[in-house]
Amino acid sequence: MGRKAEFEGNVSFDECSKEEYIKQMDDLLASHGLLEKFVYNTEIWNTVTGDDGLFVIKLDEDNIVKAKNVIVSVGRMGKPNKPGYKFPRAIRPRLNFNLSNVCNGEKVMIVGGGDTAGEYAYGLVELEDMQDCTVTLNYRKPTITRMNPMNTEMTTKYLDNGKLINKMGVDVEGVEVDGDPGEERVKVNFTDGTSEVYERVVYALGGTSPVDFLVNSKIDVGRWDEPLMDEKTMETNIKGLYTIGDVVTDQGSIALAFNHASYVMNDIVAKNK
Numbered sequence: 001m002g003r004k005a006e007f008e009g010n011v012s013f014d015e016c017s018k019e020e021y022i023k024q025m026d027d028l029l030a031s032h033g034l035l036e037k038f039v040y041n042t043e044i045w046n047t048v049t050g051d052d053g054l055f056v057i058k059l060d061e062d063n064i065v066k067a068k069n070v071i072v073s074v075g076r077m078g079k080p081n082k083p084g085y086k087f088p089r090a091i092r093p094r095l096n097f098n099l100s101n102v103c104n105g106e107k108v109m110i111v112g113g114g115d116t117a118g119e120y121a122y123g124l125v126e127l128e129d130m131q132d133c134t135v136t137l138n139y140r141k142p143t144i145t146r147m148n149p150m151n152t153e154m155t156t157k158y159l160d161n162g163k164l165i166n167k168m169g170v171d172v173e174g175v176e177v178d179g180d181p182g183e184e185r186v187k188v189n190f191t192d193g194t195s196e197v198y199e200r201v202v203y204a205l206g207g208t209s210p211v212d213f214l215v216n217s218k219i220d221v222g223r224w225d226e227p228l229m230d231e232k233t234m235e236t237n238i239k240g241l242y243t244i245g246d247v248v249t250d251q252g253s254i255a256l257a258f259n260h261a262s263y264v265m266n267d268i269v270a271k272n273k
């Protein structure tokens, strides 16, 4: 976006592809013995303090983690923005908010006009193991106005050469089930009266504050349901409970999230001296 990312802590990365970035981070975590400490595929609902003053994080019925400090960095995509129309139950598995369920060979439509929509659309066109997909980009406006220059260039390139099917300048009115039970597809009805059947529709409409998580954790929130915290330390109204990254800002930057983490660690270290 033309903004220079200044890293203030010990962790940084060089500009690279998403895959290279994930590898860099995995290597870094592994080299510090942290990678195996991640608990994946586990949703937590809140974090509250127990009688002993430690935070309790419930992983499932049988497992809890206790911690002296907690950093909430749940982002915003746990609560993605959804369109106003209903999602019929039979096709809900085919209506997604990221690319993780897309299979090679599918006819996919990406909905949205921002950077995420652009990156999903041209990313899918470029992914080596998704070369048999047919990808359409749908945006209610006729031209790209909200993407950064690089994403605009990439998306435009594939729209122009036909690798990305252009369904811009028209909104989706609703979706309905097409096909027999067990073989349901998504029939998309557009506001110009046209319809098209897709195997998958991916909405890239951004996300909102995970206010339930914050309120259940007794974190004070502001006017836009954003968590309130001390901007120097990232500590919330609850001592030892911090919040960082996308959940506190809509500017969405890895460098910013890393810097937030650095402020927290400095505060924790200072308090434990």
Ligand SMILES: Cc1cc2nc3c(=O)[nH]c(=O)nc-3n(C[C@H](O)[C@H](O)[C@H](O)COP(=O)(O)OP(=O)(O)OC[C@H]3O[C@@H](n4cnc5c(N)ncnc54)[C@H](O)[C@@H]3O)c2cc1C
Binding pocket: 042, 043, 044, 045, 073, 074, 075, 076, 077, 078, 115, 116, 119, 120, 210, 213, 244, 245, 246, 247, 251, 252, 253, 254, 255, 257
């Ligand atoms: C398509 C796209 C491209 C981007 N490109 C760039 C880029 O090039 N450069 C850049 O700097 N930034 C980029 N960003 C922004 C960047 O990804 C974010 O700013 C950054 O990931 C924020 O990190 P985070 O940890 O705050 O949140 P996230 O990365 O969103 O991580 C939050 C994590 O918490 C998990 N979670 C949520 N709720 C719960 C729960 N209740 N229990 C357990 N886990 C939960 C989520 O599953 C997720 O794994 C991009 C974002 C998108 C969507």
